[in-house]
Amino acid sequence: MSTPVLVAVAWPYANAEIHVGNITGAYLPADIVARYHRLKGNRVLMVSGTDSHGTPVTLRADAEGKPVEEVYKRFHESFLDLFQKCGLTYDLFTTTHTENHFKVAQSVFLALLKNGYLYTETRPQWYSPALNRFLPDRYIEGTCYLCGYEHARSDQCDKCGNVLEPEKLLNPRSKVDGSTPELRETEHYYLDLSKLEPEVARFLRERQHYWRETVSRQTLGQIESEGLKSRPITRDLDWGIPVPVQGWEGKCLYVWFEAVIGYLSAPVEWANLHGLGDVWKDWWVNPESRTIYFIGKDNIFFHAAWWPAQLLGMGETFMEIFTGEKGQKLVLPYDVPANQFMNLEGDKISGSRNWAVWGHDFLSRYDPDPLRYYLTVNMPEMRDTDWDWEDFYKRNNDELVATWGNLANRVLSFAVKHFEGKVPDPGPLTALDEDILRRVEAGFESVSAELEAVHLRNALGTAMALATEVNRYLDQTAPWKEIKTDRQAAARAIYTALRCIDSLSILLSPFLPFSSEKLHQYFGYEKPLFGKQATRTVQDSLGEHTVLLYDPDDASGRWEPSQLQAGQPLQAPQPLFKKLDASIVEEERARLHAQRKS
RNA sequence: GGCGAGGUAGCUCAACGGUGGAGCAGUGGACUCAUAAGCCAUUGGUUGUGGGUUCGAAUCCCACCCUCGCCA
Numbered sequence: 001m002s003t004p005v006l007v008a009v010a011w012p013y014a015n016a017e018i019h020v021g022n023i024t025g026a027y028l029p030a031d032i033v034a035r036y037h038r039l040k041g042n043r044v045l046m047v048s049g050t051d052s053h054g055t056p057v058t059l060r061a062d063a064e065g066k067p068v069e070e071v072y073k074r075f076h077e078s079f080l081d082l083f084q085k086c087g088l089t090y091d092l093f094t095t096t097h098t099e100n101h102f103k104v105a106q107s108v109f110l111a112l113l114k115n116g117y118l119y120t121e122t123r124p125q126w127y128s129p130a131l132n133r134f135l136p137d138r139y140i141e142g143t144c145y146l147c148g149y150e151h152a153r154s155d156q157c158d159k160c161g162n163v164l165e166p167e168k169l170l171n172p173r174s175k176v177d178g179s180t181p182e183l184r185e186t187e188h189y190y191l192d193l194s195k196l197e198p199e200v201a202r203f204l205r206e207r208q209h210y211w212r213e214t215v216s217r218q219t220l221g222q223i224e225s226e227g228l229k230s231r232p233i234t235r236d237l238d239w240g241i242p243v244p245v246q247g248w249e250g251k252c253l254y255v256w257f258e259a260v261i262g263y264l265s266a267p268v269e270w271a272n273l274h275g276l277g278d279v280w281k282d283w284w285v286n287p288e289s290r291t292i293y294f295i296g297k298d299n300i301f302f303h304a305a306w307w308p309a310q311l312l313g314m315g316e317t318f319m320e321i322f323t324g325e326k327g328q329k330l331v332l333p334y335d336v337p338a339n340q341f342m343n344l345e346g347d348k349i350s351g352s353r354n355w356a357v358w359g360h361d362f363l364s365r366y367d368p369d370p371l372r373y374y375l376t377v378n379m380p381e382m383r384d385t386d387w388d389w390e391d392f393y394k395r396n397n398d399e400l401v402a403t404w405g406n407l408a409n410r411v412l413s414f415a416v417k418h419f420e421g422k423v424p425d426p427g428p429l430t431a432l433d434e435d436i437l438r439r440v441e442a443g444f445e446s447v448s449a450e451l452e453a454v455h456l457r458n459a460l461g462t463a464m465a466l467a468t469e470v471n472r473y474l475d476q477t478a479p480w481k482e483i484k485t486d487r488q489a490a491a492r493a494i495y496t497a498l499r500c501i502d503s504l505s506i507l508l509s510p511f512l513p514f515s516s517e518k519l520h521q522y523f524g525y526e527k528p529l530f531g532k533q534a535t536r537t538v539q540d541s542l543g544e545h546t547v548l549l550y551d552p553d554d555a556s557g558r559w560e561p562s563q564l565q566a567g568q569p570l571q572a573p574q575p576l577f578k579k580l581d582a583s584i585v586e587e588e589r590a591r592l593h594a595q596r597k598s
Numbered sequence: 599g600g601c602g603a604g605g606u607a608g609c610u611c612a613a614c615g616g617u618g619g620a621g622c623a624g625u626g627g628a629c630u631c632a633u634a635a636g637c638c639a640u641u642g643g644u645u646g647u648g649g650g651u652u653c654g655a656a657u658c659c660c661a662c663c664c665u666c667g668c669c670a
Contacts (some may be wrong), residue, residue, distance in 0.1 A: 156669095193670080213602090213603075214602075214603050214604090214667090217601090217602060217603080218601065218602040218603070218667080218668070219601095219602090219668095220601095220602095221600095221601045221602055222600085222601050222602075222668070222669070223601095224601085225600065225601055226600070226601075226669070226670095228670085229670060230670085231670045232670090256670080296667090297603085297666085297667050297668080298667065298668075299668095300602095300667080300668070301668060301669080301670080302670095305670095306670080340603075340604085340666075340667080341666070341667075343665095343666090348666085377610075377621095378610070382603085382604080382611090383603070383604045383605085383611095383665095383666085384603095384604075384665075384666055384667090385610080386609095386610090388609080388610095390609090391609065391610075391622090394609085394622070394623070395610090395622075397633090397635095398622060398623080398635095399621085399622070401633060401635075402633085402635050402636075403635090403636085405633070405635090406632055406633060406635045406636065407632085407635090407636080408632095409631095409632055409633065409635085410631050410632030410633095410635075410636075411631080411632085412632095413631070413632060414631050414632080417631085418631090457610090457611080458612095461611090461620090461621075464621090465620095465621085468621095468636090471635095471636050471637070472636085472637065472638095474631080474636075474637085475629085475636065475637040475638085476637090478629085478630095478631085479631070480629095480630065480631040480632095481629090481630095481631095483631085494631095575632095575633050576633095577633085578633085579633050579635090
């Protein structure tokens with residue numbers, strides 16, 4: 001039974017590079033789950049893209065004196081490169097700056113408008129004559145009219161904690177260039193979230209029993225105490241998606257409203273790029289489909305309340321507008337397994353202070369699988385965790401290398417050396433052999449259960465515990481002793497251990513795809529476990545953009561126990577992982593402190 | 599300020615009303631196929647603080663302290 005699984009991954013914003021906290025927060029868990037479901041034979045679509053619009057990108061472009069397209073594309077290209085190096089197998093990683101996304105987002109807007117969930121309101125907004133544009137409240141500071149604090153944000157004072165009315169701020173100035181802004185009246189569309197509140201609350205309660213408490217309790221708690229309040233969904237900006245209403249030129253859809261629609265537009269683009277027409281409906285209209293959203297805790301309210309509200313508000317109208325079909329609703333989120341945050345050496349990760357382990361920088365010195373291993377065993381699933389170089393070094397050497405890498409290496413080396421480079425013929429198996437095979441093969445159930453629940457640290461821990469059991473089995477059967485007196489007993493033990501390792505390689509492959517792929521080759525299999533990643537440049541009316549794609553054609557991996565046959569030729573193995581020198585701990589810490597800005 | 603999450607062995611976590619557990623690190627031992635890895639044994643905790651409920655509390659209640667996120 002093949003289930004459609006939409007793996008919806010947070011869209012990185014185009015004004016910062018990606019660090020290990022971003023990877024463990026959303027991108028890596030998404031990839032692990034996607035790879036697992038592919039091995040299970042489910043129809044996986046993993047999508048995301050660069051969130052390219054909004055004020056921060058335009059201000060950055062202003063500061064650099066460059067076209068805004070150039071700025072977003074620079075980050076976008078960097079993301080594409082990093083994701084390939086990490087083995088993050090997006091079926092499509094695109095951007096919000098595409099003709100397709102514009103069309104889908106505008107259709108969502110029109111569906112909500114038609115269904116009566118949008119209204120307009122005119123309010124004063126800060127305008128910078130110097131920059132010739134409106135500025136969001138957080139870019140304006142001034143003196144608090146309540147406590148006199150001189151560096152209050154226009155919407156809130158950090159000193160006295162009060163929420164401020166922006167137009168009452170004293171001595172306002174732009175945080176961008178220090179110039180004095182003025183208030184101008186401007187009209188915007190608002191999404192009437194209060195109307196949708198009962199439905200959103202029901203949606204959350206229905207899923208509360210299996211969602212993470214950190215997600216459902218926070219969202220429901222907030223709604224119950226303060227209610228869902230309306231939010232503006234348009235902005236005075238020229239970089240973004242135009243509001244599809246006559247007379248609204250010069251205004252764009254607000255990024256909070258528009259970027260999440262990427263989860264819907266990306267499958268549409270994916271289907272178009274593959275010439276598959278409306279097959280995207282398998283994930284978006286089919287009620288059997290599971291849509292799982294991988295995000296960090298800062299994004300919980302967006303994905304657990306506002307995005308469901310948008311989907312509920314659209315009802316069947318989106319499909320009527322977008323494809324002309326009636327009676328078809330989009331599916332609501334199945335799960336939002338948001339992660340907490342990862343800190344770094346005891347301090348909060350901060351891009352602006354350059355206190356971060358950056359993805360590209362890490363991979364210039366280390367391999368991707370040790371990164372994936374450490375980020376998984378230390379994933380902030382329930383609470384914040386800490387990246388600690390000492391811990392990284394130990395877990396690499398004492399767990400990844402010692403328990404798993406060494407197991408594969410010792411058994412394969414022994415087989416190559418003593419059994420002519422082939423899987424030995426075991427003859428009849430003993431109860432001990434059957435027992436270890438059964439235990440490892442039970443992993444296809446137990447690891448599965450943890451993965452389905454998105455308990456990834458437990459899933460990896462369960463698989464690693466099986467590697468320890470195989471090490472124990474080897475100690476009991478001691479083929480290095482038997483080979484001297486009872487060749488058949490040694491053959492039996494090595495065959496059994498090889499079959500266990502072959503199974504473990506599958507169980508670990510969602511977490512450690514690069515080394516499992518290598519191991520798969522050492523076992524003499526011709527086809528790879530997973531497919532290939534590739535980029536492609538796409539033209540549309542907005543220009544061109546590069547996308548990352550996943551080609552599953554050669555993938556042969558199956559979430560099933562090894563069927564290893566005696567006589568299969570083996571390759572002489574190389575160690576799967578590098579043992580690290582203790583000196584890296586101090587080197588990396590010194591590097592961090594040297595790059596840090598105050 | 600409001601809404602939430604978390605504070606358990608040196609480290610990372612599990613127990614969510616019934617004698618505080620696991621992995622890693624540490625210590626001791628036998629082995630040698632393997633990246634001096636693996637295996638066996640073992641040290642280690644007034645469960646953030648102070649109260650309360652209970653025959654019994656890490657677990658429930660109250661107050662406080664600390665960390666973190668969200669508040670459109």
